[in-house]
Amino acid sequence: MNNLDTLPKKKILSLFMTCGFPTLSQSKKIFNEILSHQPDVIEFGLPFSDPMADGPIIQEANKLALSSNLSTQQSLNLIKELSKSKNNTSFVIMCYLNTVRKFGLDKFIKSIKNIVDGIIIVDLPFEEESEIKKSLSKNNIHLIKLISPMTDKKRAQKLLKGSKGFIYYVSATGITGSNKLDFKEINKNVKFLKKMTNIPVLVGFGIKSKKDVLEISKKTNADGVIIGSALIQKYFDLKMDLNKYVIGLKKFIQEVKI
Amino acid sequence: MKTYKQPSTIGRFGEFGGMYVAETLMPLLLNLDKSYKKIQKDKKFKKELNDLFKNYVGRPSSLHYAKNLSKFINGPKVYFKRDELNHTGAHKINNCLGQILLAKKMGKTRIIAETGAGQHGVATATVCSLFGLPCYIYMGSKDIERQKPNVFRMKLLGATIIPVESGSKSLKDAMNEALRDWIKNVRDTFYIIGSTAGPHPYPKMVRDFQSVIGKEAREQILKVEKKLPDYLIACVGGGSNAMGLFYPFLNDKKVKIIGVEAAGRGVKTEETAATMTSGTPGILHGSYSYVLQDKDGQIKEAHSISAGLDYPGVGPEHSHLKDIKRVKYFGINDKEALEAFQTCSKLEGIIPALEPSHALAYLIKAFKNKHKNKVVILNMCGRGDKDLFTAAKAIGFDADE
Numbered sequence: 001m002n003n004l005d006t007l008p009k010k011k012i013l014s015l016f017m018t019c020g021f022p023t024l025s026q027s028k029k030i031f032n033e034i035l036s037h038q039p040d041v042i043e044f045g046l047p048f049s050d051p052m053a054d055g056p057i058i059q060e061a062n063k064l065a066l067s068s069n070l071s072t073q074q075s076l077n078l079i080k081e082l083s084k085s086k087n088n089t090s091f092v093i094m095c096y097l098n099t100v101r102k103f104g105l106d107k108f109i110k111s112i113k114n115i116v117d118g119i120i121i122v123d124l125p126f127e128e129e130s131e132i133k134k135s136l137s138k139n140n141i142h143l144i145k146l147i148s149p150m151t152d153k154k155r156a157q158k159l160l161k162g163s164k165g166f167i168y169y170v171s172a173t174g175i176t177g178s179n180k181l182d183f184k185e186i187n188k189n190v191k192f193l194k195k196m197t198n199i200p201v202l203v204g205f206g207i208k209s210k211k212d213v214l215e216i217s218k219k220t221n222a223d224g225v226i227i228g229s230a231l232i233q234k235y236f237d238l239k240m241d242l243n244k245y246v247i248g249l250k251k252f253i254q255e256v257k258i
Numbered sequence: 259m260k261t262y263k264q265p266s267t268i269g270r271f272g273e274f275g276g277m278y279v280a281e282t283l284m285p286l287l288l289n290l291d292k293s294y295k296k297i298q299k300d301k302k303f304k305k306e307l308n309d310l311f312k313n314y315v316g317r318p319s320s321l322h323y324a325k326n327l328s329k330f331i332n333g334p335k336v337y338f339k340r341d342e343l344n345h346t347g348a349h350k351i352n353n354c355l356g357q358i359l360l361a362k363k364m365g366k367t368r369i370i371a372e373t374g375a376g377q378h379g380v381a382t383a384t385v386c387s388l389f390g391l392p393c394y395i396y397m398g399s400k401d402i403e404r405q406k407p408n409v410f411r412m413k414l415l416g417a418t419i420i421p422v423e424s425g426s427k428s429l430k431d432a433m434n435e436a437l438r439d440w441i442k443n444v445r446d447t448f449y450i451i452g453s454t455a456g457p458h459p460y461p462k463m464v465r466d467f468q469s470v471i472g473k474e475a476r477e478q479i480l481k482v483e484k485k486l487p488d489y490l491i492a493c494v495g496g497g498s499n500a501m502g503l504f505y506p507f508l509n510d511k512k513v514k515i516i517g518v519e520a521a522g523r524g525v526k527t528e529e530t531a532a533t534m535t536s537g538t539p540g541i542l543h544g545s546y547s548y549v550l551q552d553k554d555g556q557i558k559e560a561h562s563i564s565a566g567l568d569y570p571g572v573g574p575e576h577s578h579l580k581d582i583k584r585v586k587y588f589g590i591n592d593k594e595a596l597e598a599f600q601t602c603s604k605l606e607g608i609i610p611a612l613e614p615s616h617a618l619a620y621l622i623k624a625f626k627n628k629h630k631n632k633v634v635i636l637n638m639c640g641r642g643d644k645d646l647f648t649a650a651k652a653i654g655f656d657a658d659e
């Protein structure tokens with residue numbers, strides 16, 4: 001069973017949060033709150049010292065998580081513990097390749113097998129993926145693909161071929177947390193992708209509010225959204241007060257669940 | 259050894275190299291690779307670059323027989339390949355001219371770069387001024403502090419300097435920020451990477467542009483010594499000046515080649531930048547190569563008195579050359595480099611940059627009273643003007659007195 005194979009048809013909500021942020025014990029509370037809303041997908045970010053494709057907010061989350069020497073094993077243990085109450089929620093890991101490589105691919109897969117449904121390795125392009133993809137698929141873990149506005153048709157066809165889970169469409173050419181949303185362009189590109197694939201296309205990067213979520217739903221053909229930086233930003237807005245943050249998260253998630 | 263032919267079409271030097279970047283950048287890198295391949299065959303491009311090398315940079319740089327230093331070492335005959343005489347004071351300009359011509363050909367209108375010592379920043383700002391393109395330089399705030407003369411130079415040349423406050427506030431973090439800028443501005447921006455690091459095709463492209471150093475040195479030494487050198491020595495940060503000198507000699511089995519890394523306070527300490535002595539293979543800035551990392555693959559901060567060598571990674575081709583044992587790599591610590599910096603200044607009338615001072619220190623240490631009748635070429639890849647304040651402070655000289 002892979003939860004990603006039974007995602008709903010529309011209005012999919014995927015929430016991203018960095019593991020171990022701001023500390024390991026507080027992170028458990030945060031993920032428990034997120035999980036209590038049973039979003040369609042939770043993306044677990046594994047902190048990396050040099051998160052090349054992330055903006056300042058997720059960078060800061062990574063830095064805080066790593067400042068108490070969080071290990072990969074601790075992050076994976078956290079995910080395992082949470083999976084006891086995952087129900088229909090899909091668990092997806094989002095990370096950089098060096099983390100997986102250093103942990104050991106086989107050991108990594110063994111630790112997440114039957115717990116995690118998909119993985120996004122941000123800096124693993126199609127050209128370099130074959131070995132990892134094979135090992136993952138043997139263990140029924142989907143390798144989720146990012147597609148950007150820079151990806152042309154020929155390349156998109158290659159990326160989409162045999163893709164499983166969902167497509168992560170990067171809505172703006174930019175790093176996580178960028179702010180410009182161009183619905184017209186998003187719609188054009190999503191439509192074009194949907195002609196080539198049957199799996200859901202989710203839009204991520206730069207989605208900040210209920211308004212954004214509604215507009216994506218109304219003005220584009222996308223099957224859902226991914227929200228990350230906006231979720232983490234709240235922690236800093238609320239002056240790093242965990243209790244207030246958990247309440248703020250609850251309110252925010254209720255809002256964006258449309 | 260078979261004829262050396264690296265990298266593969268997908269940018270592999272043996273197992274090292276590759277393209278490990280987000281999908282947003284992949285189409286750009288593939289396009290860059292295609293454009294680069296095209297201009298390599300373009301006679302007009304070659305001519306344009308050669309004219310600039312000759313008339314703007316002042317190439318060929320001379321090959322100087324360092325008589326006094328040779329006498330002091332009491333060992334081999336030492337030649338300096340004098341790329342410190344280049345316009346802007348280091349080898350970095352060779353690469354920048356190549357890349358900006360390519361940027362022009364590709365119709366890009368905005369240039370970004372990272373810099374550590376500021377030499378690559380200055381070289382980039384210089385070529386941007388020459389070609390009239392806006393220039394944005396990412397520089398760690400720690401490096402801004404210790405390379406002040408170069409910061410002022412870049413400003414005079416019209417560049418905008420963007421201080422980087424993340425991580426160790428030095429070269430690695432500047433490169434992260436430059437990559438993020440590129441991801442955000444993919445359509446109009448060309449990223450001029452300053453060393454043989456980063457994702458394919460940069461390690462190959464930068465090596466090719468820098469290999470003018472080795473090509474010249476080969477001709478020059480054959481002329482004066484009527485034979486190839488016995489040794490080549492160069493410092494290795496990301497590895498561009500070293501690859502530039504080494505590459506045209508890789509097939510000459512008899513030429514022994516030595517790369518010198520910065521060991522900071524020592525290779526056995528945590529405060530080092532000697533990636534190939536103290537590091538392990540991993541992925542940083544889009545390429546698979548030796549890096550300084552912990553057991554979970556988190557990248558460690560590097561340490562060196564020389565801002566240009568203060569980098570926890572190294573170009574993938576060096577990792578390959580280390581593993582096939584074609585090049586040997588050694589570490590030299592801050593103190594040894596500072597001493598060589600002074601020795602060379604006093605004996606040879608050449609104030610070297612702190613980066614090649616590491617190569618000099620290795621030469622003095624390892625060749626003292628040895629290897630007589632041998633010939634060494636050392637890459638004098640930069641001059642010391644930019645380091646005067648750092649060196650004065652480290653030596654205990656009050657520059658304001």
Ligand SMILES: Cc1ncc(COP(=O)(O)O)c(C=O)c1O
Pocket residue numbers: 348349374375376377378452453454493494495496497498499500565566567611613614639640641
């Ligand atoms: C004079 C000089 N030498 C060497 C380096 C190190 O770079 P690379 O190893 O790419 O030659 C620098 C970098 O800034 C430099 O300024």
